[in-house]
Amino acid sequence: MTSFQTSDCRGCGKPIVWATTATSKIPLDPRAAVYVVDRAGMATRAPDGTFVTHFATCRDANKFTKSAETKASAQDEIDALREDLRKERDEVAKLREQVRRSKAPPSLFDRPAGDAS
Ligand SMILES: [Zn+2]
Numbered sequence: 001m002t003s004f005q006t007s008d009c010r011g012c013g014k015p016i017v018w019a020t021t022a023t024s025k026i027p028l029d030p031r032a033a034v035y036v037v038d039r040a041g042m043a044t045r046a047p048d049g050t051f052v053t054h055f056a057t058c059r060d061a062n063k064f065t066k067s068a069e070t071k072a073s074a075q076d077e078i079d080a081l082r083e084d085l086r087k088e089r090d091e092v093a094k095l096r097e098q099v100r101r102s103k104a105p106p107s108l109f110d111r112p113a114g115d116a117s
Pocket of ligand 1 (some may be wrong): 009010011012013014054057058059060061
């Protein structure tokens with residue numbers, strides 16, 4: 001009987017089987033059903049020892065890719081830019097209010113205290 005190196009996925013916790021390719025070590029899903037489909041569309045179960053990559057079945061697969069890190073980093077920058085934009089909008093609103101007040105006709109109630117003119 002063949003023995004596979006197994007462990008639980010650090011993301012989703014499901015069992016995975018480890019195997020090696022010519023260039024890397026890959027996680028496989030021992031539970032996912034795998035089928036062989038012929039040209040007529042007829043499906044039969046794949047032979048024992050056939051697996052689907054766990055990256056296809058793991059709900060946390062995006063945690064293990066470089067693009068996920070890049071996306072997270074890009075999202076941080078987007079959040080920071082949104083915050084900058086919000087602050088600038090507040091500043092623009094204050095300046096607009098300042099302009100509106102300067103243009104508004106003087107009112108008795110706006111005069112500074114002690115201004116007798
Ligand atoms: Zn997983």
